[in-house]
Amino acid sequence: xxxRLQAVEDRYERLNELLSxxxxxxxxxxxxxxxxxxxxxxxxxxxxxxxxxxxxxxxxAKLMFDDKLDADMREMVKEExxxxxxxxxxxxxxLHILLIPKDPNDDKNVIMEVRGAAxxxxxxxxxxxxxxMYSRFAESNGWKVKIMDSSPTELGGFKEIVFMIxxxxxxxxxxxxxxxxxxxxxxxxxxxxxxxxxTATVACLAxxxxxxxxxxxxxxxxxxxxxxxxxxxxxxxxxxxxxLTHLPTNTVVTCQDEKSxxxxxxxxxxxxxxxxxxxxxQEARAEYDAVRKSAVGTGDRSERIRTYNFPQNRVTDHxxxxxxxxxxxxxxxxxxxxxxxxxxxxxxxRMEQLNNG
Numbered sequence: 001x002x003x004r005l006q007a008v009e010d011r012y013e014r015l016n017e018l019l020s021x022x023x024x025x026x027x028x029x030x031x032x033x034x035x036x037x038x039x040x041x042x043x044x045x046x047x048x049x050x051x052x053x054x055x056x057x058x059x060x061a062k063l064m065f066d067d068k069l070d071a072d073m074r075e076m077v078k079e080e081x082x083x084x085x086x087x088x089x090x091x092x093x094x095l096h097i098l099l100i101p102k103d104p105n106d107d108k109n110v111i112m113e114v115r116g117a118a119x120x121x122x123x124x125x126x127x128x129x130x131x132x133m134y135s136r137f138a139e140s141n142g143w144k145v146k147i148m149d150s151s152p153t154e155l156g157g158f159k160e161i162v163f164m165i166x167x168x169x170x171x172x173x174x175x176x177x178x179x180x181x182x183x184x185x186x187x188x189x190x191x192x193x194x195x196x197x198x199t200a201t202v203a204c205l206a207x208x209x210x211x212x213x214x215x216x217x218x219x220x221x222x223x224x225x226x227x228x229x230x231x232x233x234x235x236x237x238x239x240x241x242x243x244l245t246h247l248p249t250n251t252v253v254t255c256q257d258e259k260s261x262x263x264x265x266x267x268x269x270x271x272x273x274x275x276x277x278x279x280x281x282q283e284a285r286a287e288y289d290a291v292r293k294s295a296v297g298t299g300d301r302s303e304r305i306r307t308y309n310f311p312q313n314r315v316t317d318h319x320x321x322x323x324x325x326x327x328x329x330x331x332x333x334x335x336x337x338x339x340x341x342x343x344x345x346x347x348x349x350r351m352e353q354l355n356n357g
Contacts, residue, residue: 004099005048012038012045040107044098051091058084100350105206106172111148111274112204115160117180119198122187124157126308127200129331130181131161134174136333143167148267149255162255162271164207176342177202179303185310195311199304207270208277215273221245222265227256244268251275320345 015038024030061081069077114130116123135145144166151159165174182199223243241256242264253275255268307316313327315338322341324330330338 001095001099005044005051005095008041009045009048012041040102044095047091047095047098051088051095054084054088054091058088096351097347100347103172103175105175107168108171109164109166109207110170110174110204111162111164111207111271112174112177112202113160113162114158115201116157117199117201119183119196121153121155121157122183122196123198123200124153124159125155125187126157126181126183126198127159127161128157129183130200130202131158131163133331133333133335134165134177135163137174137335138165138167138170138333140333141167141170141173143170147257148271149253149257164267164270171204171206173339173343174204175206176339176346177204177305179305182304182307183310184307203278205271205274205278206281208273213273213277213280215246215269215276219247220272221247224261240264242268244272246272246276249276249279251279317342 015034018024018034019031019038024034058081061077061084064077065074112134114127114134116125116127119126138145146164146166148162148164150161150163152161153159180199180201182197184195184197186193187196187198221244223245224239225241225243226239227241240259240261241254242261243252243254244265245252251272253268253272255264255271258264258267305317305319307314307318308327308331309316310327313325314323315327315330316323317338320341322338324337326334326337
């Protein structure tokens, strides 16, 4: 482990030199690339340097036992050694986690797609609940939310809603939301008081840069039409809504929430690029999962990942067997406990894979 840490620190020092090179400073692409690489390893380097510093202090403290100390001084040194050993163990555990290979998408913005599935109007209402949950979670993290396309229902839900969450680390915390979400509750439309089960599906896509996926103009068919709202009522009579079709993959994206056709096309391109990029990633993941199946992560979107039980105020994440009696709080965007548990589980899996070679 320490050979790898030393290599990381050496690379960090080399990046310092490169970022001071006038040729690199004038090359915006290289400057951005090296700055990001340095930023990505900064925490690891800081922790490694702290480890070396504490280790040095521990060695010095242990040497003091060779001197002729009185009882009080010996007790003080003994306490200092114990504290330094505990600190060293904590830093080493942290370094093990930092050395786990990172998901290259973790720092990216995300495009989320929430759709009502089985359950008709109730499923659409639940999709609306999920959208508001993610929006509040985003706000609590200081991220921004922008609706890119939506199909609202007259009861206040969504047949489908596509929105972008912008903020550092958004994907790292929301990528676990991929899959089918199940709700168990008495619907507002149900007079008999019977509990119904409905589902909504969530897709979380990392925003893709142009350099990561090449989409050429001749591969896209562009259609424009008038925007429409709930129940088909016309929102405007201008041809501001945009539908993009990526012909090679038959990926279709629509955007109509902006009044400007240009802005809708820009939003649609972001979604299209993310979907195509995600398609390639899913294909690569399918090959990987054929060899090693991961219980947590961004896998099968048809998998039922979570149940929201209203009568018992309960949320259960089926992938890790986590049950929390805080449904009301989680729907208010207080998802931290669930997200942290999923992160810890994934880190444990990755560490085990790393140790097993």
